[in-house]
Amino acid sequence: MTLKVYADNAATTRVSDEVLEAMYPYFSIHYGNPSSLYSLGREAKIAIEKAREQAAALIGAEPNEIIFNSGGSEADNTCIGVYARFVAPKKGKHVISTKIEHHAVLHTLDALKKDGFEVTLLDVDEYGLVSPEALKKAIRSDTSVVSVMFANNEIGTIEPIAELAKITREGGAVFHTDAVQAVGHVAIDVKEMGIDMLSLSAHKLYGPKGTGAMYIRRGLYCPPLIHGGGQENKRRAGTENLAGIVGLGKACEIAGAGLEKEKERVTALRNRLVEGVLKIPYTRLTGHPTQRLPGNASFCIEAIEGESLILMLDMFGIAASTGSACSTGSLDPSHVLMAIGLPHEIAHGSLRFTLGHYSTDEDVDYILEKLPQVVDRLRAMSPVWDDYIK
Amino acid sequence: MTLKVYADNAATTRVSDEVLEAMYPYFSIHYGNPSSLYSLGREAKIAIEKAREQAAALIGAEPNEIIFNSGGSEADNTCIGVYARFVAPKKGKHVISTKIEHHAVLHTLDALKKDGFEVTLLDVDEYGLVSPEALKKAIRSDTSVVSVMFANNEIGTIEPIAELAKITREGGAVFHTDAVQAVGHVAIDVKEMGIDMLSLSAHKLYGPKGTGAMYIRRGLYCPPLIHGGGQENKRRAGTENLAGIVGLGKACEIAGAGLEKEKERVTALRNRLVEGVLKIPYTRLTGHPTQRLPGNASFCIEAIEGESLILMLDMFGIAASTGSACSTGSLDPSHVLMAIGLPHEIAHGSLRFTLGHYSTDEDVDYILEKLPQVVDRLRAMSPVWDDYIK
Amino acid sequence: MYSEKVMDHFANPRNMGEIPDADGVGVVGNMKCGDIMKIFLKIEDNIIVDIKFKTYGCGAAVATSSMATELVKGKSIEEALKLTNSVVVEALEGLPSAKIHCSVLAEEAIKSALIDYCKRQGIDPTPIVGCSGDCANCENHNRE
Amino acid sequence: MYSEKVMDHFANPRNMGEIPDADGVGVVGNMKCGDIMKIFLKIEDNIIVDIKFKTYGCGAAVATSSMATELVKGKSIEEALKLTNSVVVEALEGLPSAKIHCSVLAEEAIKSALIDYCKRQGIDPTPIVGCSGDCANCENHNRE
């Protein structure tokens, strides 16, 4: 099964050639420890500071507001878990988030609950949108952090971040957003939007896995999750992932330069894909019809189960994903599909294509050619389908 | 100042060509997310499991006892900080470590202290050795973790780990060792030595920065530091640093295959370097004369200051390091040099060469040719030196 | 991760389909849990001469259906009743632990079809099958 | 990280050495802290006609010594007394914050040598220098 169409860019992306080329010398040539005093170390330090500028520029931040780390999960754990524990003595033990966050957020919140925190998870509507009104009602004097993801990884819905951030500020709390899926794909300006903290991850924008960053607004102190050396202005210890950081910086630069054009191109591809898939009977789009990530095309296909769908698409060289129960190893389909109100039997048939920089018109054609065949084959196997065609 | 001799392998190492070659395809060809169901994802998962076997084999562990993460600092924070907090309710809030640990350990202990833990830091003798007798006396019924580094990063002293682990087990506590400097350089068998948890980092053994691992003995549960997805058997969340892990695995395999021969070769180089450097008057070796890491040659050179030494050696293309106060940005020289009882004025002149796989006879010759010139020049500048030659 | 055998049975399921004039039909599982298996039997002289399945579910659900039908085809009813989920798992060269329940479902589906056959023949299935066939309310076949 | 100017003055220190028959000598700092600067002055007609330094310390200590001596060489005593550490820092195109104290030390070393000169000439240095020259016990020259 050789790969023909990679349509799972929300899971991870291919490191782009330019990014890899930028990273390459930092493994075996400029391999110095950025903390070292001699030239090889100083050059490494300069490379990291350049990457910091590149990352900052992409989201409208100042370089010294960027802290590099090992990825989106670490960023979420730090900005929410560490920060909430740190401010709890003066501010209180209440945290607000939503039902559709990534597990890196939800499980951080679970850990907080074990430590006596109270957590309010906001509902979303059928499109996955968080209601600013609901946030206004939920926020309290002891609320320290409000964390709402910029865009959802499963259904692609983009949240009204600026509005939510404003309500949070007015409520006297700090606003964090998990923007792992959004950074590099839609325009973000942390200052304009009033974001206090933000998580991002390189491998979602054609950078390497295992490198990420947090934006922490100047003046806001968040202690380190990882204690040790004085790296990252004492905010995150550990020898820096030099090549990874250089790669993240380059990926941010590239993403920033091509953002609007790329967004338009990918959105057009996505729209054609959505249109085509919806021609298959008993199929529905999940997420918001327009307020969504450019590459995200997510569906529920009735009478078949998502994991089978993924495995059979793989047999045709198509890489896609599902939020079905079987794929998660639990009894329930993804919490996101539950939160938007889908019944289990519909959610089991979830299917997500996420297009990206390397996606082409031919990719969409190929998916639209093969998907109906795969669906037909699985429906022919399905005892449930008989009820539909009766 | 082009690099002529890299003699700072304890700070970081060059990624070896074989390691880089192994990693390379995992950026842009086999770039799948290891959690994905389709072939590209499954292949990634297989690559990680292979690396797990390679890492396990190097230290005598079972593959499922290896948990990959972002490096040595994260491993120390997890095995000590997270574990101690987790077992505190049943076991108690006392932790034992030593005065010569890396900051990743010491600052993790500081954080524990803030949470009401009691920390005993064992002294070391003039060679940097921890006394098993002292541990025996320090261990209590409420001691949960004893953490002693396998080998010190500054002076290279190798601790009597098996003995310390035995005392710890008899005392009913769990034994962790920060083996970041030792793994791949000296033989380690976690089972034989009775080690419960161990930290290691790829970039100290010709692997990439930003990838590390913990060994956690089967049957011992340590909760994740980073919460989120179910990666690493639910012990460490976050999309795996695929290429980094493949690189770590390969580095472990190579290190294991050549360990004894390489140890002998590097030790011989080191001994010649030590002999040569000690010919410079008013110069002393730091650390244990024989029980030390193969590559470590660390000294104190009187009447000159370490940072100047490093900068001037760099002008000759030699990369080395120091534990002087100026280099650390604080008023005090390194805590390790203090712990072995050196007075401030001696410790300020600390100089560390750490040889490694790429070190040659010519490197040693070059250092032995240039170092005396550099020392002479700095001593000629030093108002203190006048007192020596009077 | 699935074995090659599982992938083979998923990609090329044996005995997939229906038997319009089946002598026994069994259905187990439900939509909510995401697995449904339906088994069709053709029995002549106590021998399973034909068997077909239809399955809604994950890769393991399809593969266990395929393998289980293969394992009992041509067997006597008594032999077929001896089929346990672990035999199916073994024949598939293993299943991820989260998927073991699929193999249990396959065992139950075949039993359920055999019970239906017995009932149609006017025979009390309990002594033969060892249970009433009311899997949903049964404690003996502990579904994981 | 150091500026190129700092590295230049470290690699090629100006005025390094001693003046055997100096008219004023000042020493500040101590071994324990890791910085010692010694300044030698030759003064003719109120003008610093020659100046040399010896320094034990880090790169910044050497570079600030070098730069400070350059800045006061050929100046009158009054002009030399106007030298502040921030002028030295600026001339070196900046210093890392942890190294600012080196520039303070350089300022103090020159003052100390001028005070020694005054004392040797039998002049009370306090009104001229603005302090007693007892830097170790002084609150005015706040060392970082």
Ligand SMILES: Cc1ncc(COP(=O)(O)O)c(C=O)c1O
């Ligand atoms: C929305 C969201 N948050 C967080 C993460 C975690 O990022 P990482 O895998 O880099 O830890 C992901 C992706 O995995 C994500 O999609």
Ligand SMILES: Cc1ncc(COP(=O)(O)O)c(C=O)c1O
């Ligand atoms: C003894 C020791 N422990 C821990 C670390 C931290 O490892 P890392 O930089 O991979 O986080 C290092 C090196 O930096 C070390 O030498």
